[in-house]
Amino acid sequence: MNRQQLSELTAFLAVARQKSFTRAAAQSGVTPSALSHAMRGLEERLGVRLLHRTTRSVSLTEAGERLFATLAPRLDEIEAELAALTALRDKPAGLVRISADEHSLHTLLWPRLAPILREFPDIRVEIDSDYRLKDIVAERFDAGVRFGDIIAKDMVAVPIGPEARMLAVASPAYFDRAGRPEAIEDLTAHACINLRLPTYGGLYAWEFEEDGRDRKVWVEGPLTFSSVFPILRAALDGFGIACLPDAMLAPHLASGALEAVLTRFSPPFAGYHLYYPSRRQPTPALALLVERLRWRG
Structure with a gap:
């Protein structure tokens, strides 16, 4: 295989993953026209159409799906092996891509990550922060950060x-104005501040436990946000009841700016974990981050 053929196959994988010439070009550091030219060359050489193209979208043909299914895992294996060669260097180096939600990034991940990066300047980190549950394998992240109870069983998860x-x-x-709820059902009579989940577009169901049984409650109120930080701000400003992680609330509960209710129905659960695919050997840079970030109580 010559260099041009390898370049065409790499271009195909980029476009197939992103479903967009523009996004694939931005990720690959080339122009959309260069990717389009490479794709035309590959299709002409193979004699089959690999992509359906419209002015708004790109999708794979049957031949494209077959080529992608064969090619993608093999290239991922090659990239993982090349990255693993950095173990021969004196210090861990290279790029680590992490998917995390905003709350874990601001309150936990970044404060602990910053000193590591100062100590190991050859490690580069890219963090994608939103609340959408991502397939870190399909989207080519090295690791993710989420609460332990929602991580897939085929992942290695480290607290x-x-x-x-x-x-x-x-x-x-x-609470002085609207009263304090004493039972979970009382929430239906209150102004509650909702979180819309980006993965499926639904509202977050508030989770409680009563008499050993899990209870989920869908609440209503005047405000809905797609991030926890404006929810916190709205609660501080007196617009209603919010349901948020305790680590985020600690300083406001301590100062008296916020008051917690229904605490007997809110048991602890597995906190934030860093996770990565069990079938993939972590690079030296990721292995270092896993070891340094591990929670030791």
Whole structure:
């Protein structure tokens, strides 16, 4: 295989993964026209159409699906082996891509990651932060950070923080005005601040436990956000009850700016974990981060 053929196959994988010439070009550091030219050359050489192209989207043909299924895992294996060669160097180096939600990034991951990066300047980190549950294998992340109870069983998961609790909270001014809920059912009579989940577009169901049974409650209220930070701000400003992680609430509960209710229905659960595919050998850089970030209580 010559260099041009390898370049064409690499271009095909980039476009197939991104479903867009523009996004694939941005990720690959080339122009969309260069990718388009490479794809035309590959299709002409193979004699089959690999992509359906419209002005708005790109999708794989049957031949494209077959080529992608064969080629993608093999190239991933090659890239993993090349990355593993950095073990021969004196210090871990290279890029580590991590998927994390905003809360874990700001309150846990970055404060602990920053000193590691100062100590090992040859490690580069790219963090994608939103609340969408990603397939880290398909989207080519090295690792992810999520609460331990939602991580797939085929992942290696390492705790990087203490146990967590989701607490229902509001400002004292709101509770003085609207009353304090005593039972889970009382939430239906209150103004609650909702979180819309990006993965499926639904609203987050508030989770409690009563008499050993899990309870999920869909609440209503005047405000819905797609991030926890404006939810916290709205609760502090007295707009209603929010349900948020205890680590995020700690300083506001301590100062009296927020008050927690229904705490007896909010047991602890597995906190944030760093996870990566069990079938993939971690690079030296990722292995170092896993060891340094591991929560030791």
